[in-house]
Amino acid sequence: MNIHEYQAKELFEKFGVATPAGKVAATAEEAGAAAREIGGTGLVVKAQVHAGGRGKGTFKNGFKGGVHVINTAEEAQDIAGKMLGQTLVTHQTGPEGKLVSKVLIAKSVDIVKELYFAILFDRSKSAHSIIASTEGGMNIEEVAEKTPEKITKVPVHPTMGLQPYQCRKIAAALGLKGPLINQAVKLFSSLWNLYSKSDCSLVEVNPLAVTTDGQVVALDAKFNFDDNALYRQKEVTAMRDTSEEDPREVAASDFGLNYIGLDGNIA
Missing domain, CATH: 3.30.470.20 (ATP-grasp fold, B domain)
Structure with missing residues (x-):
């Protein structure tokens, strides 16, 4: 099981791992509010998908980059509005891309x-x-x-x-x-x-x-x-985002089965 970057930050904070301040947002308005709450200039807006290469990715609406450095709450709201609800394509997502439903607003560091x-x-x-x-x-x-x-x-x-x-x-x-x-x-x-x-x-x-x-x-x-230990990790299990997973693997896991999809067309 994988988790989003903002969820990783939550675990960092829980276990005392030093990491820049950040807030997750599901709407453009929430992104603006998060930027104001964090305060200062030098913030970064990051699309939340289970894939690498976000910074060099391109959205299907033509907007470029799943990671943007901004300085104001207004910019955060504007950039988030162009990401949320859109499909981001990176070298790891394949041409189908992944839908962005959340963004992370975090403090940028030098x-x-x-x-x-x-x-x-x-x-x-x-x-x-x-x-x-x-x-x-x-x-x-x-x-x-x-x-x-x-x-x-x-x-x-x-x-x-x-x-x-x-x-x-x-x-x-x-x-x-x-x-x-x-x-x-x-x-x-x-x-x-x-x-x-x-x-x-x-x-x-x-x-x-x-x-x-x-x-x-x-x-x-x-x-x-470790998927075999998730039964005792209720907090971690609650972080699972099935929309980021292969639907076939999700269906198999509901029955306690492991499924790995392969390429090919053998009937």
Whole structure:
């Protein structure tokens, strides 16, 4: 099961993961109100769909970009009005695109450095692992292929969990120094707490940003959850958006079945 970016922010806030302030909106008016509530200039409006490449995507109504930086509540309302109820096409959605029913209004930050941090279950080793890289904002598979030396992997003990010394090791590998190390250790520990207590199979923060005012914050995240553990994760289950899923998979799940659609035309 996947969740939207605004829902990921809600989990970040619940578990104490540093992230810029944000509000979700389902109408243009709500978007304007959210921008006023967050306050200041330098805000970003993000279309909420289960797909990457939103910034370079195009709506079927001709409007370009599912991510826009704005400075006023009026701009937020205007941009949201052009996104909501429209279909966004990205390199991950396919030509059919995805309908945008919500937008996220978030505080924009000035970034000094973009990093990558993920916690996942490594099936090849039957263990939880941390993957971190100095090359944030990029496809981690490309980094692994072209510059594998820029990736740090740390195994996590199944019962002891992620330890402070491991967090410091990761922070150092990412080139963080001074007060940034302590911030990173706290953030990594909070992410592990979120991952383990929410029955995640993946928490990917890309980018993990260092800001001009000396903060380490999680900007964007991707979550996957263990479907077999959702029965004990009522809050997470309530976040499910079936409109973003293959209708065949949704129908199968109603009967406790797993269904994976394949391409082809075999009758």
